[in-house]
Amino acid sequence: MPKLAIVGDIHLQFNQADIDYFNHSEYDLILLTGDLGEFNPAEGLKIAEQVAELTKPALFIPGNHDVANYFNVAAEVLDWHWLEWMSGLGRPRNVAKLEQTLKPVICGGYSTHQFELGGMAFDVIVGRPFSMGGNRVSFPDLIAKLHGVMSMDDSVARLKACVQQAQSSDLIFLAHGGPTGCGDQPTDPWGKDFGEGQGDHGEPDLAEAIDYARTLGKRVIAVVAGHMHHLTKQGLQRRWYLVQDGTCYINGARVPRIFTQNGAIVRHHIGLQFDQYTVTFTEELI
Numbered sequence: 001m002p003k004l005a006i007v008g009d010i011h012l013q014f015n016q017a018d019i020d021y022f023n024h025s026e027y028d029l030i031l032l033t034g035d036l037g038e039f040n041p042a043e044g045l046k047i048a049e050q051v052a053e054l055t056k057p058a059l060f061i062p063g064n065h066d067v068a069n070y071f072n073v074a075a076e077v078l079d080w081h082w083l084e085w086m087s088g089l090g091r092p093r094n095v096a097k098l099e100q101t102l103k104p105v106i107c108g109g110y111s112t113h114q115f116e117l118g119g120m121a122f123d124v125i126v127g128r129p130f131s132m133g134g135n136r137v138s139f140p141d142l143i144a145k146l147h148g149v150m151s152m153d154d155s156v157a158r159l160k161a162c163v164q165q166a167q168s169s170d171l172i173f174l175a176h177g178g179p180t181g182c183g184d185q186p187t188d189p190w191g192k193d194f195g196e197g198q199g200d201h202g203e204p205d206l207a208e209a210i211d212y213a214r215t216l217g218k219r220v221i222a223v224v225a226g227h228m229h230h231l232t233k234q235g236l237q238r239r240w241y242l243v244q245d246g247t248c249y250i251n252g253a254r255v256p257r258i259f260t261q262n263g264a265i266v267r268h269h270i271g272l273q274f275d276q277y278t279v280t281f282t283e284e285l286i
Contacts, residue, residue: 002028002118004172005284006270008252009035009063009226014047018267021286023055027271028117030056031124032105033226033252034063034176041067041094048101058105059113062129063176063227064138067094091142108174110147110158112165120275122221123166125209127175128155133190133201133227135180152205159209163216170219170274178225179207182242182249186232189242189251190225193232201228210247220246221274222281226253240270241281248272248279261285 005027007014014036022030032051037044044066051060099107106113108126115122128149132138136152143149149158163171173179178190180202186193192201206223213220230238230253242249250270257268266285273280 001273001275002115002120002122004028004272005030006224006250006252006272007032008257008268008270009033009229009255010037010047010051010257011035011065011255012037012043012047013256013258013267014050016050019050019053021267023053025056027056029115030054030058031172031174031224032058032060033174033224034061034129035065035226035253036063037065039065041098045098045101048098051105052102054105057115057117059124059126059174060102060105060107061109061126061174061176062095062098062107064130064132066098067091067130067142091139092145095142095146110149110162112162114167120170121168122170122172123168124172124174125159125162125166125213127159127173127206127209127225128203129176131175131177131203131227133177133203135204155205156208159205160212163209163213163218166213166218169217170221171213172221173206173210173223173225175203175206175223175225177206177227178202178249178251179210179223180204181207182244183239186234187236187238189239189249190228191238193228193234193236193238214245221279222248222250222272224250224252224272226251229253229255231255240283248281250281254283 036047109129184200192199
């Protein structure tokens with residue numbers, strides 16, 4: 001039975017204690033949902049250097065904070081394409097540096113990764129990187145340059161191709177933002193909690209890829225993502241999981257993931273185990 005650790009959005013909250021714990025743990029694979037830093041790519045690279053010390057197999061998807069500064073994110077939110085282009089000229093170099101710094105941790109995006117761990121073979125499909133959620137492609141210039149994706153339809157096609165490349169009948173999807181279809185309330189796993197504070201803020205291309213996998217007879221064990229933090233902007237607690245159509249949807253973004261509880265410093269992650277018939281998952285504090 002494979003044992004996976006899910007480390008949600010890090011936002012500078014990862015250090016030697018985490019490295020020591022995971023390297024000596026019984027986990028077979030570590031999935032990281034992105035956002036190493038905040039609005040400074042250099043800060044994220046420092047965290048990437050620490051993540052790279054993991055000796056367990058690990059797979060990472062870049063989030064919207066991983067190659068973006070404050071101006072990049074503001075331009076994307078306001079849909080100011082000229083500012084997004086001007087403020088993002090160096091991002092392809094930043095992505096290459098991030099990938100190099102993370103090694104041997106795999107930095108995925110529109111990619112398929114086969115594993116045979118814990119007596120089971122399965123594939124992890126890594127979704128669209130740098131996502132800010134919602135129904136449009138975030139940072140379109142960067143995604144077009146790095147992946148040739150020019151539209152949401154292109155993204156759907158790329159993700160379906162990743163599903164076709166999977167060699168196993170058992171799949172896990174790893175994304176930064178989760179898929180549409182998991183609720184439209186602020187407390188739902190990827191429900192909108194900003195602006196008017198209601199609506200489904202999931203990714204339609206990811207949802208289509210998941211549905212497509214099922215049409216091919218694939219078993220979608222889990223969909224793992226983050227981005228929408230567990231504490232909403234209204235101060236409410238977000239649901240961090242949902243079981244639907246036989247699939248576990250898990251939002252790992254407990255931010256900050258290092259905090260004090262009962263006078264002790266604890267570190268958050270989620271444990272996921274599965275076999276041919278069952279799937280279990282639990283919040284873990286170390």
